[in-house]
Every structure is written in C-alpha cells, then in structure tokens.
Amino acid sequence: ETGVTQTPRHLVMGMTNKKSLKCEQHLGHNAMYWYKQSAKKPLELMFVYSLEERVENNSVPSRFSPECPNSSHLFLHLHTLQPEDSALYLCASSQGYRGLYEQYFGPGTRLTVT
Amino acid sequence: DAKTTQPNSMESNEEEPVHLPCNHSTISGTDYIHWYRQLPSQGPEYVIHGLTSNVNNRMASLAIAEDRKSSTLILHRATLRDAAVYYCILIPTQGAQKLVFGQGTRLTINP
Numbered sequence: 093e094t095g096v097t098q099t100p101r102h103l104v105m106g107m108t109n110k111k112s113l114k115c116e117q118h119l120g121h122n123a124m125y126w127y128k129q130s131a132k133k134p135l136e137l138m139f140v141y142s143l144e145e146r147v148e149n150n151s152v153p154s155r156f157s158p159e160c161p162n163s164s165h166l167f168l169h170l171h172t173l174q175p176e177d178s179a180l181y182l183c184a185s186s187q188g189y190r191g192l193y194e195q196y197f198g199p200g201t202r203l204t205v206t
Numbered sequence: 207d208a209k210t211t212q213p214n215s216m217e218s219n220e221e222e223p224v225h226l227p228c229n230h231s232t233i234s235g236t237d238y239i240h241w242y243r244q245l246p247s248q249g250p251e252y253v254i255h256g257l258t259s260n261v262n263n264r265m266a267s268l269a270i271a272e273d274r275k276s277s278t279l280i281l282h283r284a285t286l287r288d289a290a291v292y293y294c295i296l297i298p299t300q301g302a303q304k305l306v307f308g309q310g311t312r313l314t315i316n317p
Contacts, residue, residue: 134307134310135250184250191257191299194240195250196252197242
C-alpha cells in the first residue's frame with residue numbers, strides 16, 4: 093500500500109449504530125487530519141493530530157470521536173449520528189502540521205446515515 | 207480566518223495554458239498559499255504551495271503577487287486529465303489551523 097488509505101470506502105449506518113472509520117498513511121508523516129465534505133459545501137477541517145496529540149478540534153459534535161494510536165493510524169469513531177452527517181469523510185497526512193507542508197489525502201469514506 | 211475567493215468555473219482548451227486566479231486580501235504574513243485539486247469521486251490532490259516567491263513543480267507554477275493578496279495557478283499545457291475542481295487555501299505557520307476551503311474553481315477542458 094502506498095500513500096493514504098481509508099477503510100471502508102462506503103458505509104451505511106443507522107442513527108443508533110456505532111461504527112469506526114480507519115485511515116492509514118504509509119508516508120512517514122507526523123500529522124494527520126480528518127475532513128468532512130458534504131454535498132455542495134466546502135471541505136471542512138474536523139480534527140488535526142500532530143505526533144499523536146490532538147492539536148485542533150474545530151467545534152465538532154461529540155458524536156464524532158477521533159483516535160490516533162500512532163503516527164500512521166487515525167480513527168474516527170461514530171455514534172448516534174444524524175442524517176445530516178452523511179458526507180464524504182477524508183483523511184489526510186503531512187510531514188508536519190503547519191503551512192510549510194503539503195497534505196496528502198486518502199480517497200475518502202462515503203458515509204450514509206439512515 | 208483568512209479566506210480565499212475564486213471564480214466558480216473556468217473553461218479552457220486542451221494543450222493551452224490555464225491561469226486560475228485566487229484572491230486572498232486578508233492573508234497574514236505567515237500564511238502559506240496552497241493549491242489542491244479534486245477529481246470526481248476522489249480525495250483532493252496536492253498541486254503546489256508557496257509563501258512569497260513564485261514556485262514551479264512538475265504539475266504547475268504558482269505566481270504570487272508582490273503584496274500577496276492574490277495568486278495564480280498556472281497549468282502550462284492543459285490536458286483532459288486536468289479537469290477538476292481547484293481549491294486555493296491559506297494554511298498558517300502559526301496559530302490555529304482554521305483551514306477554510308472555499309467552493310473552488312471547476313475547470314473544464316475542451317478537447
């Protein structure tokens with residue numbers, strides 16, 4: 093595997109389910125990100141991790157819970173989601189988390205909440 | 207939070223140069239200008255970034271205005287594979303990462 097991978101690629105879940113999204117980067121980077129992309133809305137940054145520490149949390153509801161066990165893996169735990177949470181969830185990584193460094197994105201997980 | 211403004215759409219012909227503009231009049235001195243593009247059903251792809259000087263790489267060139275309030279992404283010879291939504295965003299070197307991706311510019315390439 094190369095670059096940034098995300099699993100699953102598609103997920104359908106009910107509002108009472110608990111599920112997790114997984115992201116893995118094979119680039120030796122130190123920073124990882126979760127983004128949300130809703131239909132016809134701009135890409136929104138949700139969380140930033142640098143060296144496994146959360147450094148940004150952009151007013152994301154508590155039903156989204158990130159976890160970064162090491163610098164190569166990032167999870168997004170989902171519970172009691174709402175239909176408006178249906179979106180493409182993108183993971184990205186970069187060498188560092190400041191503007192000097194470019195970000196590399198995964199293909200995304202298409203989430204549908206029913 | 208510094209924001210960027212881009213035209214909603216642009217159109218060009220294959221093998222011709224394309225100049226994609228971006229305005230960022232509230233840019234701070236420590237914000238890097240990044241460009242990404244997104245093809246349908248894919249995650250965004252890094253294109254180029256810079257701080258003050260013009261930048262070139264194998265994909266594109268980035269021309270940054272002297273006052274840094276605007277920039278232009280230049281695709282020297284567009285191909286059909288360059289058809290995508292192009293995003294210009296500002297990423298700070300200090301302070302919170304309040305990244306704001308705008309709506310981007312949808313680039314259409316005509317054969």
